[in-house]
Amino acid sequence: MTTVSSAEHTRRDFLYIATGAVGAVGVAATLVPLIAQMNPDASTIAAGAPIEVDLGPIADGQIIKVFWRSKPIFIFHRTKKDIEEAQKVNVASLPDPQPDSARVKPGHDQWLVLIGICTHLGCIPLAHQGEYDGWFCPCHGSQYDTSGRIRKGPAPKSLFLPPYKFVSDTKIHIG
Amino acid sequence: MSGHSTYQPQNKFLQWFEKRLPIGGLIHSSFVAYPTPRNLNYLWTFGGILTFMLGVQIVTGIMLAMHYTPHADFAFKSVETIMRDVNFGWLLRYLHANGASMFFFAVYIHMFRGIYYGSYKEPREVLWILGVIIYLLMMATGFMGYVLVWGQMSFWAATVITNLFSAIPGVGDTIVTWLWGGYAVGNPTLNRFYSLHYLLPFVIAGVVVLHVWALHVAGQNNPTGIEPASDKDTVPFTPYATIKDSFYMAVFCIVFAWFVFYIPNFLGHADNYIPANPAVTPAEIVPEWYYLPFYAILRSIPDKLAGVIALFSSILVLAFIPWLDTSRVRSARYRPLFKQFFWLWVIACVGLGWLGSKQPEGIYVILSRVFTVYYFAFFLIIMPLLGIFEKTRPVPNSISDSVLGAKA
Numbered sequence: 001m002t003t004v005s006s007a008e009h010t011r012r013d014f015l016y017i018a019t020g021a022v023g024a025v026g027v028a029a030t031l032v033p034l035i036a037q038m039n040p041d042a043s044t045i046a047a048g049a050p051i052e053v054d055l056g057p058i059a060d061g062q063i064i065k066v067f068w069r070s071k072p073i074f075i076f077h078r079t080k081k082d083i084e085e086a087q088k089v090n091v092a093s094l095p096d097p098q099p100d101s102a103r104v105k106p107g108h109d110q111w112l113v114l115i116g117i118c119t120h121l122g123c124i125p126l127a128h129q130g131e132y133d134g135w136f137c138p139c140h141g142s143q144y145d146t147s148g149r150i151r152k153g154p155a156p157k158s159l160f161l162p163p164y165k166f167v168s169d170t171k172i173h174i175g
Numbered sequence: 176m177s178g179h180s181t182y183q184p185q186n187k188f189l190q191w192f193e194k195r196l197p198i199g200g201l202i203h204s205s206f207v208a209y210p211t212p213r214n215l216n217y218l219w220t221f222g223g224i225l226t227f228m229l230g231v232q233i234v235t236g237i238m239l240a241m242h243y244t245p246h247a248d249f250a251f252k253s254v255e256t257i258m259r260d261v262n263f264g265w266l267l268r269y270l271h272a273n274g275a276s277m278f279f280f281a282v283y284i285h286m287f288r289g290i291y292y293g294s295y296k297e298p299r300e301v302l303w304i305l306g307v308i309i310y311l312l313m314m315a316t317g318f319m320g321y322v323l324v325w326g327q328m329s330f331w332a333a334t335v336i337t338n339l340f341s342a343i344p345g346v347g348d349t350i351v352t353w354l355w356g357g358y359a360v361g362n363p364t365l366n367r368f369y370s371l372h373y374l375l376p377f378v379i380a381g382v383v384v385l386h387v388w389a390l391h392v393a394g395q396n397n398p399t400g401i402e403p404a405s406d407k408d409t410v411p412f413t414p415y416a417t418i419k420d421s422f423y424m425a426v427f428c429i430v431f432a433w434f435v436f437y438i439p440n441f442l443g444h445a446d447n448y449i450p451a452n453p454a455v456t457p458a459e460i461v462p463e464w465y466y467l468p469f470y471a472i473l474r475s476i477p478d479k480l481a482g483v484i485a486l487f488s489s490i491l492v493l494a495f496i497p498w499l500d501t502s503r504v505r506s507a508r509y510r511p512l513f514k515q516f517f518w519l520w521v522i523a524c525v526g527l528g529w530l531g532s533k534q535p536e537g538i539y540v541i542l543s544r545v546f547t548v549y550y551f552a553f554f555l556i557i558m559p560l561l562g563i564f565e566k567t568r569p570v571p572n573s574i575s576d577s578v579l580g581a582k583a
Binding site for chain 2: 019032033034036037038039041042043044
C-alpha cells in the first residue's frame with residue numbers, strides 16, 4: 001500500500017476503517033439468514049404441535065408407544081405391583097435419585113409417561129425386560145425400573161418426562 | 176506471476192507458512208501489487224462482480240439444496256415449502272433466482288466490454304475462449320436450474336430444449352431419449368438435471384481460475400487498447416482496483432437488492448407458479464430473458480435443423496472473433512466505423528431479445544430475420560472487412576499520455 005506519514009491519520013485511513021466496519025456489519029448481517037435457515041422450519045414446528053392420547057384402551061400392565069415431536073413416548077399403565085416396587089426403593093441409593101412421586105401426576109400413580117430414549121446414547125430401550133421389571137437398553141446394557149429410573153449401566157440419567165397433563169382421567173395432552 | 180514476488184511477511188508464522196505454501200505471495204502478486212492500467216473505467220469492475228455473483232449463487236444454491244426435493248412428485252411443493260416454511264427461505268429463493276438474472280446481466284456487460292475494446296485480440300485469445308466456455312456453462316447451469324422448479328415453464332422448456340437435439344440427423348432421437356432417461360421429460364430427467372446443476376457451478380469456478388490466470392499472463396486490456404509501457408502507466412491493484420471493484424460491487428448489489436426485495440418476480444414468468452402438467456402446453460413458452468435473443472434466432476429460421484445450427488452457431492461464433500477481426504487497432508475508441516457497427520449490433524442483440532418474447536408471427540418474424548442476419552454479418556463479414564478498409568484514428572503514445580495529457 002502507499003505509505004503515509006505515521007504521525008497523522010489521513011482521510012484515507014478513516015475511509016478504510018469506516019468501509020471495513022460497514023463491511024463487517026454487512027458480513028454479519030449476511031450470515032444471519034444463512035445460519036437461521038438450518039433451524040427447524042415452520043412446517044416442522046407445526047408438526048410438533050401437542051397431541052392428545054386416549055388412555056382407555058391401554059390394559060393393566062400394558063406399555064404403548066406414541067410419537068410426539070419425532071420422539072417415542074412410553075405410556076405405561078402400571079399394575080399395583082409395579083407401583084409398589086417403584087415406591088419401595090431407597091431413593092438415596094439410586095444413580096439418579098428421584099422419588100417415584102416426582103415422576104407421576106398426583107392422583108394418577110398408575111400412569112407413567114416417559115420419553116422412550118435411553119439417556120446414554122439415544123437407543124429405544126425394550127419394555128418389560130431387565131432385572132428391575134422396567135426397560136432394558138440393548139445397545140450398551142442400561143437398565144431402568146418401573147418408574148423409568150436408571151439402575152444399572154452406562155446411562156447417566158433416568159428416562160426423561162415429556163411435558164404432559166391430564167385432560168380427563170382417561171385422556172392426556174402431551175406437549 | 177512467474178519469478179519471485181515482492182511479498183515479505185512480517186509475522187513469523189506467516190514466514191514459516193510462506194516457505195511451505197506460498198499462497199500469501201500468490202495473492203500479493205495477483206491482487207495487491209499487481210500492476211493495473213491506470214485508465215480502467217467502471218466496465219472493468221464486472222469481472223470482480225461476476226466472481227462475487229458466482230459465490231452468491233453457489234452459497235444460496237447449497238442452502239436451497241438443504242430443503243429441495245428433486246423428485247417430480249415433490250419438487251414444486253418443496254420449492255413452495257422453502258418459500259413459506261423455511262426460515263428466510265423466501266430470501267434464499269429470490270436471491271438465487273434473481274441472482275441468476277444479475278449474473279447474466281453482468282456477463283453480457285462484461286462481454287460487450289470485451290468486444291468494444293478488443294480484449295479478445297492477441298495475446299488474449301485463450302482468455303476470450305475460456306470466457307466463451309464459461310458463458311456456455313452458465314447457460315447450461317441456468318437452464319437446468321430453471322427446470323428444477325418443475326413448474327409449467329420448467330417442464331416445457333425442458334421438453335423444447337432437449338428436443339433440439341432431435342434435429343441431428345440419424346442419432347438425434349437416440350440422443351434425446353438418452354438425455355431424458357425415459358420416453359419424455361420426467362423424473363429421471365429432473366434427477367439428473369439436479370445432479371448436473373449442482374456440479375457445473377464448480378466446473379465454472381475451475382474455468383474461472385484458468386480465466387484469471389490467462390488474464391494475469393497478458394495483463395488487463397484498457398480503454399486505449401495499447402499495452403502499458405512503463406510504471407507510469409499502471410497502479411498497484413490494491414488499493415486502486417480493489418476499492419473501485421468494491422464500490423461498483425456495492426452499486427450492483429443495490430440493483431440486485433431492488434429486484435430481490437421489491438420486484439422479485441418481475442423477471443420471471445407467472446406460468447412457472449403452475450405445477451408441471453405433461454398433458455397441457457402453455458399458450459406461450461418463453462425462456463428466461465437472458466436466453467431470449469437466441470430463442471429469437473432459433474425461431475427465425477424456418478427449417479428445424481438449420482434453426483438449431485443457427486442457435487448453436489450464434490454462441491460458437493464468439494470463440495472465433497480473435498481471428499475474424501483483422502484490425503490492428505484494438506479499441507473501438509479509435510475505430511469510428513467499428514464503433515457504429517458495434518452499437519448497431521448491440522441494438523440487434525437487444526432487439527432479438529425483445530422479439531424472443533413475442534409470438535413468432537407477422538412483423539416479429541421479419542424483424543427477427545433481419546436482426547439475425549445482421550448478428551452473423553457483424554462477425555462474419557463486417558469484422559474481417561473493417562480490419563482491411565477502416566481508417567482508424569491515431570492511437571495515443573501511451574496510457575499515461577492519454578490520461579494525463581501528453582505533458583510528461
